[in-house]
Amino acid sequence: MLRAVAGSSAAVLGALAVALFLLLLTLARDAALPARNRYGLVFDAGSTHTSLYIYRWPAGKENGTGIVSQVEACSVQGPGISSYADNPAGAGASLKPCLDKAMEVVPAEQQQETPTYLGATAGMRLLREQNSSKAEQVLAEVAKAIGQYPVDFRGARILTGNEEGSFGWVTVNYLLETLIKWSFTGTWSHPPAEDVVGALDLGGASAQITFLPGTPLSDSSTRALLRLYGTNYSIYTHSYLCYGLQQALKMLLASLPQGNSSSPQISHPCYPRGYQENTTTAELYDSPCVQAPSTASPAESLTVTGTGDPAACSAAIEDLFNFSCGANQSCGFNGVYQPPVRGAFFAFSGLYHSLHLLNLTGGQPLSVVNATVRQLCNSSWQEVQEKFPTASSRQRRDACAASSYTLALLLHGYSFDRSSWPHIHFVQQVANADVGWTLGYMLNLTNMIPSEAPQRVVGLQRSSWVAATVLLTIILILTFCLLTAVCCQKGSSGYERL
Ligand SMILES: *[C@@H]1O[C@H](CO)[C@@H](O)[C@H](O)[C@H]1NC(C)=O
Ligand SMILES: *[C@@H]1O[C@H](CO)[C@@H](O)[C@H](O)[C@H]1NC(C)=O
């Protein structure tokens, strides 16, 4: 009797296995068909350097989440394009090695239809402030260089601070799938609003904070209204010009007392003890973020000496901020309105790099982070060189200043505290893509994030996978039953023998 059950089960199992095999064969053949990919190129022309991001996605699936992947990030040799103000053609020429690289990655027959963008950020905003015709010349030259390649070039422009913040926010939430989520069965849902994360970006010349506030915003200049996948988001975003890492450290250096002797000399509390370098007043004041005193003569040379003094370093950094809120009830700094931070945040670019150098991006509690930074800031040049054997000399010099500035910006600038600190995740990448504004920018300009919720659901392939899974489950259950039956039979005959 049991043997009969086992026999018929085996027959059913056999049939199911054959069916499953055929189904999987079909699926495998579908998957093996050459899926046509599309590509997109975005240059991130930052203040200190330029990178080219190459993105790829399956053609015809533009509306899904998690569809776009980063194929390659090419780092342009040399400084940011704003440094070519007096040699605009040099800015164009600097992009060529990365464009050549992109032409190797994107198949020749796809190049004509590859949307290509260049977005410039705070470095170019500052240059435009200094001399707008120089900024235009640089943009014209980079556009000319990209135009020589067979791509669908859609322009080089300077992003506003609000765009930079918003697109960073879109990027991170797109990669985390917190705006819309496709389930395995091909249906989609809107994750709860609490899943949406804030974005904290620290560039070379500006810093952005962007998040979904808990209450309506009282200052509309900090508001961005986005409609994504059928949901409206009213987000808070602000970009602090000059509070990017390089410019902030420049403001710091310029703010330190210079003695008053005939050979001016600066004691830098954030540089390691025993570190020394020479600079000139011209270099010290060569940015619109710092104001030269009327008495400064450009050629004067300066000696900068590190004193490695953590308390004095923190105090000097705090002095870069004005914490008075003025008329606003709630503010970030320098009188800029900001509602209280809320929810989880992803912190990237300079915020990640400055703490990653100290191994502090692994979710360490604030007390550990503070103690580690304080200890670093108390080091000699010799100790710092030993601590960071692979870092560049500039990274070593700035390690204390950069990490101290990062903490001051987050804790005092944006008012994170002991309880909100654990909600900041320091990342360079999410889902193998670099986090920054570029992906959000491309998604927006190619309309890959529709404003309405998707109509189209369940591709054939998805339902086939579901069928295969159901079948597999049935087979597993039947196998289990069959094994149990055979076992019991053996077990009972065993007892009989006893
Ligand atoms: C994406 O969505 C838009 C608007 O909802 C629609 O017009 C377009 O056809 C969709 N594209 C694809 C590939 O499904
Ligand atoms: C801006 O730069 C151009 C050269 O590109 C120069 O002729 C002009 O005088 C500059 N303007 C100012 C205000 O410095």
Ligand SMILES: *[C@@H]1O[C@H](CO)[C@@H](O)[C@H](O)[C@H]1NC(C)=O
């Ligand atoms: C600080 O900000 C407040 C309000 O925004 C302003 O009134 C004050 O003058 C600022 N102080 C300095 C030193 O800039």
Ligand SMILES: *[C@@H]1O[C@H](CO)[C@@H](O)[C@H](O)[C@H]1NC(C)=O
């Ligand atoms: C960071 O961690 C790595 C490996 O865990 C270690 O080799 C390195 O010395 C650490 N760096 C610092 C500054 O603690």
Ligand SMILES: *[C@@H]1O[C@H](CO)[C@@H](O)[C@H](O)[C@H]1NC(C)=O
């Ligand atoms: C994206 O593009 C649409 C127009 O297609 C625009 O209305 C929207 O504001 C853009 N999003 C952002 C973050 O700028």
